[in-house]
Amino acid sequence: MSVTLADVAARAGVSAATVSRVLNGNYPVAGETRSRVLRAVEELEYVVNGPASALAAATSDLVGVLVNDIADPFFAVLASAVQSEMGPGADGAGGSGQKMAIICNTGGSPERELTYLTLLQRQRAAAVVLTGGTVEDPTHTEALATRLRRLSDAGTRVVLCGRPPLPGHDALTVTFDNRGGARRLTEHLLSLGHRRLGYLAGPTARTTTRHRLEGHHAALGEAGLAGEATLTVHGAYDRASGYDGALELLRREPRLTAILAANDTVALGVCAALRDRGLRIPQDVSVTGFDDLPFAVDATPALTTVRLPLADAGARAGRLALDRETPPAGGVATYHADLMARASTAPPSPSRAR
Amino acid sequence: MSVTLADVAARAGVSAATVSRVLNGNYPVAGETRSRVLRAVEELEYVVNGPASALAAATSDLVGVLVNDIADPFFAVLASAVQSEMGPGADGAGGSGQKMAIICNTGGSPERELTYLTLLQRQRAAAVVLTGGTVEDPTHTEALATRLRRLSDAGTRVVLCGRPPLPGHDALTVTFDNRGGARRLTEHLLSLGHRRLGYLAGPTARTTTRHRLEGHHAALGEAGLAGEATLTVHGAYDRASGYDGALELLRREPRLTAILAANDTVALGVCAALRDRGLRIPQDVSVTGFDDLPFAVDATPALTTVRLPLADAGARAGRLALDRETPPAGGVATYHADLMARASTAPPSPSRAR
DNA sequence: CTGTTAGCGCATTCAG
DNA sequence: CTGAATGCGCTAACAG
Numbered sequence: 001m002s003v004t005l006a007d008v009a010a011r012a013g014v015s016a017a018t019v020s021r022v023l024n025g026n027y028p029v030a031g032e033t034r035s036r037v038l039r040a041v042e043e044l045e046y047v048v049n050g051p052a053s054a055l056a057a058a059t060s061d062l063v064g065v066l067v068n069d070i071a072d073p074f075f076a077v078l079a080s081a082v083q084s085e086m087g088p089g090a091d092g093a094g095g096s097g098q099k100m101a102i103i104c105n106t107g108g109s110p111e112r113e114l115t116y117l118t119l120l121q122r123q124r125a126a127a128v129v130l131t132g133g134t135v136e137d138p139t140h141t142e143a144l145a146t147r148l149r150r151l152s153d154a155g156t157r158v159v160l161c162g163r164p165p166l167p168g169h170d171a172l173t174v175t176f177d178n179r180g181g182a183r184r185l186t187e188h189l190l191s192l193g194h195r196r197l198g199y200l201a202g203p204t205a206r207t208t209t210r211h212r213l214e215g216h217h218a219a220l221g222e223a224g225l226a227g228e229a230t231l232t233v234h235g236a237y238d239r240a241s242g243y244d245g246a247l248e249l250l251r252r253e254p255r256l257t258a259i260l261a262a263n264d265t266v267a268l269g270v271c272a273a274l275r276d277r278g279l280r281i282p283q284d285v286s287v288t289g290f291d292d293l294p295f296a297v298d299a300t301p302a303l304t305t306v307r308l309p310l311a312d313a314g315a316r317a318g319r320l321a322l323d324r325e326t327p328p329a330g331g332v333a334t335y336h337a338d339l340m341a342r343a344s345t346a347p348p349s350p351s352r353a354r
Numbered sequence: 355m356s357v358t359l360a361d362v363a364a365r366a367g368v369s370a371a372t373v374s375r376v377l378n379g380n381y382p383v384a385g386e387t388r389s390r391v392l393r394a395v396e397e398l399e400y401v402v403n404g405p406a407s408a409l410a411a412a413t414s415d416l417v418g419v420l421v422n423d424i425a426d427p428f429f430a431v432l433a434s435a436v437q438s439e440m441g442p443g444a445d446g447a448g449g450s451g452q453k454m455a456i457i458c459n460t461g462g463s464p465e466r467e468l469t470y471l472t473l474l475q476r477q478r479a480a481a482v483v484l485t486g487g488t489v490e491d492p493t494h495t496e497a498l499a500t501r502l503r504r505l506s507d508a509g510t511r512v513v514l515c516g517r518p519p520l521p522g523h524d525a526l527t528v529t530f531d532n533r534g535g536a537r538r539l540t541e542h543l544l545s546l547g548h549r550r551l552g553y554l555a556g557p558t559a560r561t562t563t564r565h566r567l568e569g570h571h572a573a574l575g576e577a578g579l580a581g582e583a584t585l586t587v588h589g590a591y592d593r594a595s596g597y598d599g600a601l602e603l604l605r606r607e608p609r610l611t612a613i614l615a616a617n618d619t620v621a622l623g624v625c626a627a628l629r630d631r632g633l634r635i636p637q638d639v640s641v642t643g644f645d646d647l648p649f650a651v652d653a654t655p656a657l658t659t660v661r662l663p664l665a666d667a668g669a670r671a672g673r674l675a676l677d678r679e680t681p682p683a684g685g686v687a688t689y690h691a692d693l694m695a696r697a698s699t700a701p702p703s704p705s706r707a708r
Numbered sequence: 709c710t711g712t713t714a715g716c717g718c719a720t721t722c723a724g
Numbered sequence: 725c726t727g728a729a730t731g732c733g734c735t736a737a738c739a740g
Contacts, residue, residue, distance in 0.1 A: 005717065358732095383709070
């Protein structure tokens with residue numbers, strides 16, 4: 001078969017235990033012995049058997065990262081950042097602490113989220129990072145808390161990134177001020193003079209959707225427009241629902257002067273729909289996104305949005321997962337969402353005000 | 355500690371072997387016994403120990419996916435597609451064949467590619483999928499072939515996706531007709547009447563870069579412009595090099611009427627640079643991308659590019675990796691790259707022709 | 709169809 | 725500082 005520890009030991013004229021010690025570098029080993037072992041490893045092209053050592057040591061060097069869909073830039077950037085803290089190049093301690101990230105696409109499905117968690121528990125993952133908003137359903141929340149508790153009981157570190165702390169489990173959390181971001185976006189539009197706003201919300205019953213909507217309503221309330229602008233349509237976080245949603249909003253209120261999209265991707269769909277309807281951005285209708293993904297600045301006109309520090313947050317989550325950073329007080333770190341006012345928003349045109 | 359197979363066996367009043375059999379579903383087990391075992395599993399909340407079974411069975415259910423950077427949409431889409439063929443929801447055979455994808459960011463570095471391959475060998479990965487173009491350096495090519503041979507010798511399936519077959523190793527390959535795509539793009543511009551083209555190539559010494567450049571030159575040659583248009587600048591596959599590269603091309607040849615970018619992301623940078631220079635697209639300068647990533651159609655003007663069927667190719671690679679699909683004849687499947695003529699290209703304006 | 713018997717390759721006691 | 729012995733939890737023959 002394959003070359004094993006014993007083969008290396010024989011070649012180096014030492015015991016298997018010694019080889020193990022050299023390789024893991026936890027125990028003192030004589031310099032001479034050490035180099036002899038290392039040479040044998042080279043010569044035999046020995047590669048540790050991960051499963052075997054995971055079994056013996058009762059812990060693997062796999063880290064699970066749950067995302068809705070890795071093809072969505074939001075999650076890709078987050079996952080990439082988490083990644084950046086492990087594996088070759090990250091080098092948290094000087095070499096052999098190589099962790100590997102298992103990326104799991106849940107597709108936003110609660111069941112799959114649970115299934116993946118079980119799969120990761122089966123792998124005896126060293127840590128698990130759950131990214132993005134989560135479904136707000138008591139049943140699921142409880143099931144999730146239970147699963148996570150089992151994981152932490154089994155020694156797996158659990159970190160939440162991009163979602164609020166989970167009731168029933170004290171996982172370390174890195175989250176975004178979605179409420180504040182949405183509020184700033186709405187205030188920005190109101191200050192430009194907009195009064196008839198359309199809001200394209202994300203999928204119902206998700207934390208992210210709710211928080212952003214709450215921020216929006218808060219701003220509206222402060223401006224004394226609480227009751228008025230309940231023009232809201234829910235949809236998925238994709239371009240198509242942006243397109244369809246924009247048309248639906250216009251159907252309901254043709255005199256709309258601004259549309260707030262659930263995120264940048266949705267905003268792109270909104271822009272496409274408006275263009276197809278012959279409406280100019282921002283002269284006829286202002287549009288805002290959310291997240292400030294890389295493409296936002298290249299949209300035409302450049303998208304006014306709110307910047308989420310995804311890379312920072314992801315990296316932070318990665319370090320917390322690997323226990324390389326002291327946890328924030330209270331276990332929760334919240335990142336601010338800055339307004340990026342660009343060309344897709346402007347004062348409403350008097351003509352459309354009618 | 356944690357509950358084990360033996361615990362379940364005791365609870366169900368059977369032997370550990372039987373439990374293992376019902377869980378893996380490979381051997382015939384009496385219906386009655388089966389359900390008793392399953393019940394015990396439920397009651398004890400038993401979760402298989404992955405490392406232990408991997409050790410005993412000498413194979414894990416981990417699949418490595420090497421990408422340059424998962425934050426780059428090109429790789430994200432590819433990886434997502436590979437993913438889609440495994441894990442919950444893919445269900446290739448009816449349930450428990452759950453594979454998990456380990457995504458490895460090589461950052462385009464040959465050394466890291468090798469390191470990750472070793473790490474995957476250590477995990478006894480069931481398969482490895484290498485995506486994207488590769489560095490063309492004899493030393494690296496050989497080192498890579500050696501590593502891959504070790505992997506296949508150890509029983510790991512190796513699939514290449516988005517790069518040409520590797521000399522020295524007969525891995526299954528799913529690749530794109532980069533040459534043809536670049537040729538079609540160039541022909542498109544030539545047929546519109548362009549004669550002064552600028553080419554923004556990817557990083558030097560990479561297969562993708564070379565193939566696209568070759569296609570470009572082939573088209574130029576056929577048009578009898580071989581010697582003429584050697585206006586080429588190399589750069590990374592990112593927006594910034596698109597921006598800088600466009601400025602550099604314009605410096606070298608201010609009368610340029612078209613720029614072919616290494617890919618869509620680079621094209622976005624080119625567009626930004628042109629706009630900043632007060633040049634209109636496509637009236638003053640036509641621009642083309644490559645890949646047809648989701649955002650290409652939302653650029654303004656919509657980007658003329660070449661469509662790579664990333665999702666199809668990724669899924670195919672995933673199935674091949676899992677041995678769920680019969681390999682193509684010769685072990686190599688090549689996907690065609692279709693021209694997507696959109697608004698960023700048009701005949702050159704007579705005024706600029708001077 | 710089911711139980712028994714051996715390891716899989718390594719990390720750790722515990723002695724020396 | 726090093727070696728010998730033990731077991732991690734599971735699968736895979738081999739019998740029955």
